[in-house]
Amino acid sequence: QTQISGQALDINKMDVDVLEQIHQMGGLQLVMPQAFAETDCGALADTGRTVVEFNLTGESVELPIMGGKTYNAMTFNGQVPGPTLRVTQGDVVQMTLVIPADEVTGHGNDMHASQMSAGNFDSVNPGETSQYCYIAESAGVFKYHCSGVHLAGMDQHVL
Numbered sequence: 001q002t003q004i005s006g007q008a009l010d011i012n013k014m015d016v017d018v019l020e021q022i023h024q025m026g027g028l029q030l031v032m033p034q035a036f037a038e039t040d041c042g043a044l045a046d047t048g049r050t051v052v053e054f055n056l057t058g059e060s061v062e063l064p065i066m067g068g069k070t071y072n073a074m075t076f077n078g079q080v081p082g083p084t085l086r087v088t089q090g091d092v093v094q095m096t097l098v099i100p101a102d103e104v105t106g107h108g109n110d111m112h113a114s115q116m117s118a119g120n121f122d123s124v125n126p127g128e129t130s131q132y133c134y135i136a137e138s139a140g141v142f143k144y145h146c147s148g149v150h151l152a153g154m155d156q157h158v159l
Helices: 016-024 041-045 154-158
Strands: 051-065 069-076 092-098 129-135
Touching: 041 092, 041 129
Parallel strands: 051 092
Antiparallel strands: 051 069, 092 129
């Protein structure tokens, strides 16, 4: 699954000459990038790539805001935004998310750099730990945030 939107081709609306040209060039080959092909941490550790481990704790923390007030924030490692996570393109990212047993709500982790659906990360309940891996295939700067398709009030949770 991916968050990258695709385009459907309607064969009935295509020019016959275009189809013949595609055929003459050897046809189309659909390729799944390696980032989507494997997410098992054990299998990726055996690829010879550099494995970069990140350990995050999802927790609710009362943080100060302007005017001497506070707000209840859902954080990674007690901070907003969460820690900067740096890898080199091609590295294996190994993400471990811990939710303390005394936490009031579940958390999750949606890494936009992984280009996978948030459904792959799901929610991690209080007292649980979850781990996932992916290949950092795309270069760039990406956000990550809490997620969890089974968490109530997810929009508010992310905000």
